[in-house]
Amino acid sequence: MGLQRRTGARVPMEDEQIVALYWQRDEKAIEETDFKYKTYLLSIAYRILNDSLDCEECLNDTYLGTWNAIPPARPNLFKAFLTTVLRRIAVNRYHSNRRKKQIPSEMTVSLSELEEFLADDADVERAFDSMQLGRVISAYLYSLSERRRFIFMSRYYMAEPIDAIARDLNVSRSTVNKELAAIRVGLKKTLEKEGYNV
């Protein structure tokens, strides 16, 4: 006899249906988002903040931010949309917390790898246009191979540990480290060329 599907288990809703609920202003949208993506979103938040309470608050802010953004937004890929919203909120909280204390999170470690061209927040006065900087980094990433883009996004956008990236790609840690080093060299050159003082 073949395996039988367990009956009664709750099945996550399709992303398109969840987005439709947001458009209908149905609060069930948040419930369904939470059911489907809570664990995923908390894992990202924890890598940035390393504090369970902060992560829960971030999660609630993410749901609220998504509720406010859809409509009018129509995300191409709902999971990516949630990732972006959560990261923005978590990163703001990270830097706010960091002014008060050192945060032992993977985000702190990944930022330390970039210290050859990033100064501590208190050190530099000049402020950059973050949207312009986003465009410069995006253009640089599009010039890389898909594999390198994935490694960059894993490490510096999602604050994934090196081990996890190596496991994803089925390669050794040293391979990931070598790739990251090459990416940083190219990034530094690009930022310098674009007039950033790094």
Add this chain to the structure above:
Amino acid sequence: MKKEEWNQGLNHLDSGLVEEYVKKKETLAKRRAARALWMRMGVIAACVCVLVSSVLVVPMLSRQMPGGEPEQSTEDSTVEDTSTEDSSEQLIAPPRFPKFNDEELQFFSWELAFPEYIHEKNYTPTTVIDRELYDRCDYTETLLNVKTKWTFSDASSENLFDGPDSILHAEDYDLIICDDGTAVDLMTRGLFSNLLQYKYMGFWHPSWSSSLTENLAVGDKLYFATGSVSLNFLMQASVVFFNKDLVKTLDVREKIQNNWDEQDLYELVASGKWTLDKMITLSQGAYLDQNENKTPDAGDRCGFSTHAAMVDNFYYSGGYTTVVSDGDTWSIHSAFLEADVMDPLLAAVNGLLHTSKDGVLESDALAAQTAFANGNALFALATASDAYEHYRKQESLAYSVLPMPKHSETQTAYAAVPLSGYSVYGICSQSDIPEITSTFLQVFAEESYEIIRPALLDVLMRGRYAEDPEDTEMWETAIDANVLDAGRVFASYFGETRTDCLTTTLFRAAVEQNTAAWSDAIDPYKASLAQYATYLAGMIAVLPN
């Protein structure tokens, strides 16, 4: 720059980058889950083995040697003992493949259209594929701690089967790489062993053609294998090229949107609606007497172009094979014998290639390649290698591919067949280290899927593999649609003589000759086709166990 500014900059990355990351992460997670499943099964198997041996072997040894030292093992010592004191650690993460003892494996390879291995360390690479070909072997050797020695031959089959230097007398080879036609010869001469008996061979892996074990196993034995492990298999895959500029000129998107409620060709494919009748409809009206000589020829614009060797795909794209097997009994596929299936198919294909000016059946491969390379064809049914040899070098030509269209939307999958001449891998029945060779072959194949295939697609797509996910997905879909058919691979066994090859010649000839009724093409050969079981029994009788 401050760390906070950097992070805010990252918060404004292009949304496409985040989407690409999320998709890639999900794909990798699925792949890892599949790997983990097999590892878990390996662990379970290992536990069962340990249990069985502790129940059976330990009491046996204690009975044989009461109070004495355990006897020295006389087991095969080729595999290094990788056990550690901490057995629980080994169970958590067992290595998928063993380390060997620096054995040398002897490989014999025919010189094929594209090399399967770059054997000079100081070679001059012409494309990224060359570098990956070298790295693939280097990686596999290092992982398994073995060495390979490659012998290449451009000699014809006849020279190799006769005389003192015949490969049949060569007991030194462990792995043989040759084209599909030669492989059947070697198989029936007993030169290959059954690949399904080796514990490290895993035909579940996508590096192997998905149809291998289903369609090519002979009496539950598989004597040679191919798929992404073979550069030549990928090159010979049948795909439908399309000209991106002509798509705009001929308002293809508008026709799709108006008629079939999809946005473009890619959406048609993705929704499963890409069918033969739609390709014919989109080709209609494409003809233009560009050279104004009032004669349809290669200088004119057309909707569809191909050549005779590719025509078989029109049959296979219906999801059929010519031969089916239900274990030990093989038969001709019912669709191949039925006028109800074949007559409408011939009417559609002949209508496109003979009646209308919109489709052209070129006299040879080069004429068809030239027509598409010069931007004169909207669609071209050809092998992936055409992009490597011709299209990528035409800077003004913007192209991509689609899978061969299905016969109907209800069909579950797209299907095509590779053009003969691809390479296959077989383990020599005379090899005295077949387990090591088979392990090498499996790792070699998996590495091919990881590095050779992406490198090849990168070249075929003119370096856009990583940058253009839609094109990439379509290339992957079109290549993966290629399946194997025993009636095609063992074609020389279907007919009264070895050159009849009825399962490959009948349909092609019917199209070439613009035959209207399938019965006219097949009836003279029905008696011969009915003898398939006899021919096949003769083939199976000489195969090694």
